[in-house]
Amino acid sequence: MRLLLLFFLTLVSVAAQAASLQLQLDVTRFRNEDRVAKGSIVDINATVSGQGLTYLRRAPKSFQAAAVLTLEVLKVDGKPAYQETLTLKPPVLSDTTAAIKNPISFQKRLMLADGRYTLRGRLRDQYRAGSETMVEQPLMVEGNSAKPFLSDVVLLARPASKSPGQGNFTRNGYSLTRAPGGYYPRGTEQVFFYTELYQAPQGQPLHVRYRIQSEEGAAAEAEVDLDQAAQGRPTVIEGGLPLGPLPSGLYTFTMEVRDAKNQVLATQSASLRREFDEYGQTDVVAPR
DSSP: OHHHHHHHHTOOEEEOSSOSOOEEEEEEEEEOOOSSSOSEEEEEEEEEOSTTSEEEEEETTEEEOOEEEEEEEEOTTSOEEEEEEEEEOOOOBSOTTOSOOOOEEEEEEEEEOSEEEEEEEEEEETTSTTOEEEEEEEEEEOOOOSSOEEOOOEEESSOOBSSTTSSSEEETTEEEOBOGGGEEEETOOEEEEEEEEESOOSSSOEEEEEEEEOTTSOEEEEEEEESSOOSSSOEEEEEEEEOTTOOSEEEEEEEEEEOTTOOEEEEEEEEEEEEEEEEOOSOOBOOO
8 A cells, every 4th residue: 555655646747758839720610501690610629739748657557648728719809709728638658758649639619700810729738837838820700702612621631421420520411530730641641621612603513623732843633523513502522632752841732613614713722731750640539
């Protein structure tokens, strides 16, 4: 009993190799299909890297980290439209020297009136005093256009699926698993995506072109035809694009929707990162 007590009184705090906390905020805006309620649907995904957290030994070969996350959406006048604080705990590790320390994600779906906001995330390591990082970015919500337009492009870690429980959030019957920050590490060979087209013209085929391009000129592209836009609801566009021999670096994923006369109806883009020198996580844990 004394040995057991002594063990728990001398818990060993093991710091991760990375010195700083890392927080990634991803926002996807969708049009609200409920005409009674005003505003747009905003999905906020916060991903905390496991590399910068302190792991505390709880038992032999059992180490646990914890991060305290505060998310805020602020109006122009500084007043909060949304605020929440929660504790995230990545999977327990048996060996903190492992190269892969899984990140953990938190997903929040909000209804926001159209307008300008500021999205702010504050992250603190629960087991390391004085550790805090803050990420802040502007957020524009516009979902009432009468012209054809695309929702934000969601870059996925795996193909969109109709099987329930295969992802960390759902849209229009699809189960989706984000690639946080558009990150595609070693071992991934394809970019997957999901987006929605609104106000699409009826009774004519549509042409979709998507490509990946870097500032240095490296590129990959593909095309697909949509025989008919969905009537009275969003037209879902999902698929994938092989990365092929594209080298490590930053890229822009761009999607264009053209009508039967080859005129551009809508376009949308997202940033992604290709990395050959790092392995990705085996999965992302999403708190319910």
